[in-house]
Amino acid sequence: MFQRLDTRRRVIGALVIRELHTRFGRENLGFLWIFMEPVLLAVAVAALHGNYKLPISGNVQPVPFALGGYILFIMFRSVLSRAETLLEANRPLLYHRPVTLFDMLLARSLLEMVSTGAVLFFLLFVAQYLGLAEPIHDPLLVILALVLMSWFCFGLAMIIMVASHESSFFGRIIHPLLYLSLPISGAFYLLAWLPENVQRVAMWVPTVHIFELLREGQFRDFASDRLDLVYPIVCSALLMLVGYAAIRFVRPRIELQ
Secondary structure, three states: OHHHHHHHHHHHHHHHHHHHHHHHOOOOOHHHHHHHHHHHHHHHHHHHHOOOOOOOOOOOOHHHHHHHHHHHHHHHHHHHHHHHHHHHHOHHHHHOOOOOHHHHHHHHHHHHHHHHHHHHHHHHHHHHHOOOOOOOOOHHHHHHHHHHHHHHHHHHHHHHHHHHHHOHHHHHHHHHHHHHOHHHOOOOOOHHHOOHHHHHHHOOOHHHHHHHHHHHHHOOOOOOOOOOOHHHHHHHHHHHHHHHHHHHHHHHHOOOO
16 A cells, blocks of 8 residues: 555656656746746736725735735636646657546646745735735635645536536636636635625535635734635535546547557
8 A cells, every 4th residue: 555655646746757757848937937927917906906995894904815825826727727738748648558537637727826825925925025914814714725626626627627628618718707707716805894685696606615714814904704615615525426437438538648
């Protein structure tokens, strides 16, 4: 058993390195671009929201609010959009028996989670240094939100990967759907800002609870009375089970030639 685990560890590590080389290369900024791309996007969004007055009291400040929401959404969008092309881009690797579709997706998801976490904490520290944010209230809650979002994305990405392989139409509509999901994801609002009837609808979106958890970790005076951690955990587990079953279904149908 330990030998199998060691093999999995080495395979996933090699896939992470391959992903870095494939996506960012060794020229110019190289690996640094994995951090620079979300940094530039998040700073632009934070600048747009910097002068907004948020509709609740407390220490929920606009710049860290926008940074946290958009950076986590970048990870959500990146993992799911790249899942659509993962199988075609890595098809030759399936000639190697130890490499599985699950490993490919896990390596990519781990890379996104680590880079997103590094960017998030770096930018929140810079915002604090510039006087635009208070210190992070509970870093462990922020990390938990990051892990939950990664898990949710991983399960959903498995389904998207298989669906895109089986249907070219699905592969074409996934990108517009991801952009349309931004307003309902919870990245730029709190449940407390919404009318009661809208809150009940928004609470069916798993990512809303993850973003509420992120805000609790970021801001000392914020506590969500609508947060339900069990719901996104159950959704993520179900997505992972369905995704794994879908991978098992599609693997014999993949032609390596």
